[in-house]
Amino acid sequence: xxxxxxxxxxxxxxxxxxxxxxxxxxxxxxxxxxxxxxxxxxxxxxxxxxxxxxxxxxxxxxxxxxxxxxxxxxxxxxxxxxxxxxxxxxxxxxxxxxxxxxxxxxxxxxxxxxxxxxxxxxxxxxxxxxxxxxxxxxxxxxxxxxxxxxxxxxxxxxxxxxxxxxxxxxxxxxxxxxxxxxxxxxxxxxxxxxxxxxxxxxxxxxxxxxxxxxxxxxxxxxxxx
Numbered sequence: 001x002x003x004x005x006x007x008x009x010x011x012x013x014x015x016x017x018x019x020x021x022x023x024x025x026x027x028x029x030x031x032x033x034x035x036x037x038x039x040x041x042x043x044x045x046x047x048x049x050x051x052x053x054x055x056x057x058x059x060x061x062x063x064x065x066x067x068x069x070x071x072x073x074x075x076x077x078x079x080x081x082x083x084x085x086x087x088x089x090x091x092x093x094x095x096x097x098x099x100x101x102x103x104x105x106x107x108x109x110x111x112x113x114x115x116x117x118x119x120x121x122x123x124x125x126x127x128x129x130x131x132x133x134x135x136x137x138x139x140x141x142x143x144x145x146x147x148x149x150x151x152x153x154x155x156x157x158x159x160x161x162x163x164x165x166x167x168x169x170x171x172x173x174x175x176x177x178x179x180x181x182x183x184x185x186x187x188x189x190x191x192x193x194x195x196x197x198x199x200x201x202x203x204x205x206x207x208x209x210x211x212x213x214x215x216x217x218x219x220x221x222x223x224x225x
Contacts, residue, residue, distance in 0.1 A: 097124045097223050098171050100198055113190045115198040118171040120223045127163045129220040131176070132156045133209070145182040145215045149189045152218045165224045167197055172221035174202045178209065182216070 101117035120126070132155040134148025135141040142148050157167055173194075175186060186203070199220075209217050 097121050097169070097225055109187050109191075110201075112195050113187070113198060114201050116200075118198075118200045120171055124223040124225060125163075125165075127160070127165060127169075127222045127224075129156055129159050129222065131217040131219040132159070133211075133214045133217050135214075141213060145177075145179070146185050146189060148215045149182075149186060149218075150193065152216055153189070153193050156218060156220055160220075160222055163222075163224075165222050167194060169222040169224045170194075170197055170199045170220050171223050172200045172202075174204065174219050176204050176206050176209065176217040178206055178215060180205060186216070 097120060099119045100115040101119060102115060104116070105111075106114050106116070132152045134151040135155075136151055137155075137158075142151060153167075160166055160169065177183070177186060183203070209215075
């Protein structure tokens with residue numbers, strides 16, 4: 001797109017105004033000198049009509065210069081950040097809410113489902129999700145660890161969706177399990193349902209959960225724009 005600059009015109013107007021103001025001053029000084037010389041130094045004043053004309057020329061010159069400067073400054077004002085408001089959808093698409101930090105490699109089998117640290121951006125929405133267990137909203141509780149673990153993550157996803165978030169927005173997960181032998185299955189389920197999410201992870205072995213039938217509980221923190 002062709003852009004025609006008007007900056008030279010603004011500069012010319014400003015110079016013209018200053019020139020008119022300077023010229024009116026010079027004429028006033030010359031007339032005063034002529035009158036004083038003709039009057040023998042008696043201090044005669046410039047005739048009133050001429051004085052008013054020169055005063056008007058001076059004020060007009062200042063007005064032209066000031067108007068030109070104001071117009072030029074307004075036309076070339078740099079846009080400020082708050083002048084542009086992006087739709088929230090575009091902000092979410094372009095804004096990186098969290099950053100993973102791995103100062104040393106994540107070992108197998110946790111590669112892709114684990115991060116040593118997760119940094120979140122100030123101003124993001126933060127959701128703290130209470131511990132979710134393997135019981136469905138209808139009250140069905142699988143008897144095996146895999147089934148309960150999958151259901152607990154499904155319950156977690158439902159809470160995230162209620163807050164207009166998704167599994168990818170998770171930045172912290174804490175798993176509570178009661179049997180050490182279930183750790184391998186836990187990793188398998190995480191790889192199946194959470195591969196690539198890479199939150200900060202804590203897994204805790206506990207003596208038991210609130211219900212003796214619960215085998216796993218998971219709580220989460222999620223961040224989104």
